[in-house]
Amino acid sequence: MGDDSKTEMDPLRPRVLVVDDDPANLDTFRRVFRRDLEMTLASNAAEALALFHPDKFDVVVTDHAMPGMVGAVLLVKLREIEPCLGVVLVTAHADLPAVRDVRASGIPIAVVMKPWRKEELLRWIHQAAKMTRLRSAVAAMKSRS
Amino acid sequence: MRATYDEAWAKACLVAERPLALALAGVSWVLVPLWCVFDYYLEPAQFWFFLVLRIINTVVQPILALWIRNTSSVLQLRIAAFTTMAETGILIAIMLPFVERNYPLYVLGFSLVVWAAGVLCRGPSWVVGLVGVVVLASHTAAYAIAPAARTQVEFIGATFYLASAVLIVVTLAWFRYRLERRAFGLSFRLAEQNEELQATLDRLTDAQARLVETEKQSALGRLLAGLSHELNNPVNVIINNIDPLREYVGMLTGTVQACADLRHGRPELEQVLGSRLPELEFVTEDVELALDAIDRSAERMRQIHLDLRAFIRGDAPDGIMGDPTRGLQATLEMLARGAPDMRIETDYAELPPVYHLPGALNQVFFNLLQNAIDAVESSGTLRIATRVVDDGVEFVVSDSGPGIAPHIHPRLFEPFFTTKEVGKGTGLGLAISRQLVERQGGTLTLVDAATATFVVRLPIRVPGGVRTEEVAIGCPEDSDPFDIVDPIGTGSGGVAA
Numbered sequence: 148m149g150d151d152s153k154t155e156m157d158p159l160r161p162r163v164l165v166v167d168d169d170p171a172n173l174d175t176f177r178r179v180f181r182r183d184l185e186m187t188l189a190s191n192a193a194e195a196l197a198l199f200h201p202d203k204f205d206v207v208v209t210d211h212a213m214p215g216m217v218g219a220v221l222l223v224k225l226r227e228i229e230p231c232l233g234v235v236l237v238t239a240h241a242d243l244p245a246v247r248d249v250r251a252s253g254i255p256i257a258v259v260m261k262p263w264r265k266e267e268l269l270r271w272i273h274q275a276a277k278m279t280r281l282r283s284a285v286a287a288m289k290s291r292s
Numbered sequence: 293m294r295a296t297y298d299e300a301w302a303k304a305c306l307v308a309e310r311p312l313a314l315a316l317a318g319v320s321w322v323l324v325p326l327w328c329v330f331d332y333y334l335e336p337a338q339f340w341f342f343l344v345l346r347i348i349n350t351v352v353q354p355i356l357a358l359w360i361r362n363t364s365s366v367l368q369l370r371i372a373a374f375t376t377m378a379e380t381g382i383l384i385a386i387m388l389p390f391v392e393r394n395y396p397l398y399v400l401g402f403s404l405v406v407w408a409a410g411v412l413c414r415g416p417s418w419v420v421g422l423v424g425v426v427v428l429a430s431h432t433a434a435y436a437i438a439p440a441a442r443t444q445v446e447f448i449g450a451t452f453y454l455a456s457a458v459l460i461v462v463t464l465a466w467f468r469y470r471l472e473r474r475a476f477g478l479s480f481r482l483a484e485q486n487e488e489l490q491a492t493l494d495r496l497t498d499a500q501a502r503l504v505e506t507e508k509q510s511a512l513g514r515l516l517a518g519l520s521h522e523l524n525n526p527v528n529v530i531i532n533n534i535d536p537l538r539e540y541v542g543m544l545t546g547t548v549q550a551c552a553d554l555r556h557g558r559p560e561l562e563q564v565l566g567s568r569l570p571e572l573e574f575v576t577e578d579v580e581l582a583l584d585a586i587d588r589s590a591e592r593m594r595q596i597h598l599d600l601r602a603f604i605r606g607d608a609p610d611g612i613m614g615d616p617t618r619g620l621q622a623t624l625e626m627l628a629r630g631a632p633d634m635r636i637e638t639d640y641a642e643l644p645p646v647y648h649l650p651g652a653l654n655q656v657f658f659n660l661l662q663n664a665i666d667a668v669e670s671s672g673t674l675r676i677a678t679r680v681v682d683d684g685v686e687f688v689v690s691d692s693g694p695g696i697a698p699h700i701h702p703r704l705f706e707p708f709f710t711t712k713e714v715g716k717g718t719g720l721g722l723a724i725s726r727q728l729v730e731r732q733g734g735t736l737t738l739v740d741a742a743t744a745t746f747v748v749r750l751p752i753r754v755p756g757g758v759r760t761e762e763v764a765i766g767c768p769e770d771s772d773p774f775d776i777v778d779p780i781g782t783g784s785g786g787v788a789a
Contacts, residue, residue: 171529178536212521239524239601262528262594265535 160185161276166195166209166221167237176208179265184272192216192224201229205276208268210261211238211246219245226254231282233275235268237261297480304476305366309414313360313373316412320380321353327401334394341390345383352379370415377413377423381405385430389438399450402431403457410461417466424458502727505720509655520601527597531590538583545576599625603654611732613645616653616750617678620687623657624676631665639677643685646750652728653748656736659721660689660746667693667744675743684734684752690745701741 162185165176173188180186187204189195192215195207207225211218222234235257238246249256255278257271324346331342356379359372384402391398409423431454435447552569555561602622617640628636664674672692679686696704703709705726722736729736734750 169525169529172525175529175532179532181536239521261524262531262597265532 158276158280161205161272162203163187163272163276164189164195164199164204164207166190166192166207166213166218168210168213172210180269180272183269192218192221195221196224199225199228201232204232205279206233206235206272208235208237208272211236211240211243217245219243219249222256223249223252223254231279231286233277233279235259235271235275237263237268297477300480301473301476302366305415306364306369308472309366309369309373310360312412312414313369313376314357316373316408317353317357317360317376319408319412320376321350321357323404324349324353324380324383330397330401334397335391337392338387338390342387345387349380349383366415370419373413373415374419374422377405377409378426381423381427382430385427385434388431388434389441391441395442395446395450399453402427403454406454406457406461410457410464413465414468414472415465416469417462420465421458421462424455424462428454428458502720502724505724513651516600516603520597523597527590527594530586531594534583534587534590538580541579541583545572545579548572549576595625596629598622603658611647611649613647614650615643615645616648616650616687617643619650619654620657620676620678623654624661627658627661627665631671633671634665634668635673637673637675639675641677641679643678643680644752646685646752648732648750649728652731656725656728656748657687657689659725660748663721664689664691664693664744667691669693680752681749684749687748687750688745689748690740690743693744696738696741696744698741701738704738705736 160183163180164187165173166189167173167176168191170190173190177186177188187198189198191213192209195209199207207222209218209221213221216224218236218238222236225232226234234254236246236249237259239261240246246258250258257275259268259271328339328343328346331339331346335342353376356372356376360369360376363369363372381402384398384405388395388398388402406424406427409420413419413423428451431451435442548565549572551561552565552572555565555569599622602619603626621640624636624638628634661674661676668674668691674692675688675690677688679688700709700711705722709723726736729748729750732750733753734748736746736748739745739747
């Protein structure tokens with residue numbers, strides 16, 4: 148399957164995989180961004196990894212503090228699968244060592260503090276989606292040439 | 293340590309020797325004149341001459357006693373004690389050549405000078421020795437002046453007796469002085485060790501109390517951090533559900549209103565809406581009001597939560613470069629909620645990033661602000677300012693309270709020193725605060741006692757290996773212009789791009 152077979156994304160309605168262990172938070176995501184995003188919800192990292200496919204998502208938004216695999220580690224794994232993927236990490240503590248390590252590793256990751264505001268989070272999701280598109284386009288051009 | 297030992301020894305000598313020297317003068321002052329009774333019976337021919345000599349002694353001894361009483365020098369005290377004995381001895385020695393009938397009795401009396409010196413002089417043996425020399429010399433001189441008065445055998449016998457007495461008392465004095473000195477040395481070292489032990493004990497108690505206090509604060513910090521973390525999701529859910537809820541409720545009430553408008557002439561609709569219609573108006577209004585109230589409260593909750601989180605930045609154990617003003621503001625906000633009548637004047641300057649430990653520094657701000665609020669009793673004025681000075685930044689906290697009394701000033705930063713009521717303060721706040729500020733390379737000082745103005749000063753510098761806050765970490769491959777999305781402005785969020 149080449150790049151051409153990828154489902155074209157709607158720039159106004161990015162496809163987002165949302166990962167959060169708190170059902171109330173996931174529910175809130177679904178409600179708040181119902182009109183703005185095309186969302187798939189996962190309640191932990193393992194579920195997110197099972198659901199993830201590079202063609203299906205433009206952005207992954209994940210909570211950091213989750214039982215099992217934390218958000219920062221999940222994002223690193225997802226970026227290994229899809230290096231062009233845009234990622235947003237939602238956390239209450241940007242000082243956590245795991246978050247710092249991800250930031251120091253050079254992965255372009257937007258860290259959004261919780262409690263978030265709709266406009267701000269949406270802006271970063273769109274930004275991440277835009278970057279995903281640009282990176283994918285560059286990768287496609289490289290593979291053609 | 294040596295000088296201290298000598299000083300202590302001199303003081304001990306003065307204390308021990310002064311009363312005995314006074315006793316010597318007293319004994320001489322009493323006994324020498326009393327002998328005039330014997331003069332009257334034993335040597336009536338010399339009675340008046342001897343009486344004059346004895347009266348001279350009676351006059352001189354009180355003067356010497358005054359000297360003994362007032363001197364603060366050990367050497368002077370010993371010279372005075374020696375003079376007391378020597379003066380008595382010389383006066384009696386002057387009498388001896390004139391004694392005609394009862395020479396041995398007078399020699400016995402004369403020897404009392406030596407015995408008295410031996411018993412009552414606690415000083416070194418040279419004092420007693422000198423008394424002995426003077427006694428023997430004056431006795432010999434008396435014999436030399438009037439050789440006809442005595443036979444040679446009488447003189448030699450008397451001299452031998454006196455010399456023996458001198459030898460005995462000097463030996464006694466030598467041993468006694470040596471023993472005393474050794475005993476003093478031992479007790480001095482014991483006292484020194486006791487002092488060291490006491491100091492060590494004080495330091496231990498102090499360290500233990502600081503440890504307990506620090507542990508208490510750190511436990512409180514962990515508790516707050518846990519609480520803050522647990523509140524994150526509920527706060528997030530409440531805040532972000534209000535807008536969708538408002539929209540949905542609007543839609544529902546709009547729909548119901550539309551049905552109500554269409555109900556005329558439609559009995560089935562009239563029947564369904566029925567009794568609910570009269571309440572629709574106030575329900576619509578109330579729902580809006582209730583949502584507004586929830587919105588305002590949620591916003592307030594969010595603010596408190598953000599302040600709390602900014603305050604407990606203690607979970608960031610590393611020092612960072614940044615502006616600590618936000619921490620100061622958050623701490624102030626938290627404390628000010630408990631004192632709504634207090635006037636707060638702030639004057640924040642634009643600060644360059646400085647190296648600091650956010651959690652520790654907020655703890656310092658908390659202590660200073662809490663002290664100020666306690667001082668104004670929740671209804672005065674609290675003044676907070678930040679400013680840039682030559683090579684550092686300063687955080688100034690002062691209040692309109694009674695100020696700090698001059699006698700308290702020197703003890704202000706001592707551990708356990710508190711002017712607060714029992715249970716209100718441990719007296720460790722300022723001591724620990726100073727320690728925390730110094731750990732960050734800064735200083736905490738009281739600059740004006742009248743207005744209780746405390747200044748926390750942190751140096752502007754870029755220490756090696758310190759994480760720089762508010763600076764995105766660059767990556768050569770990706771250069772997404774991501775920025776920090778940090779609603780609380782601690783700058784701790786961010787993007788590595």
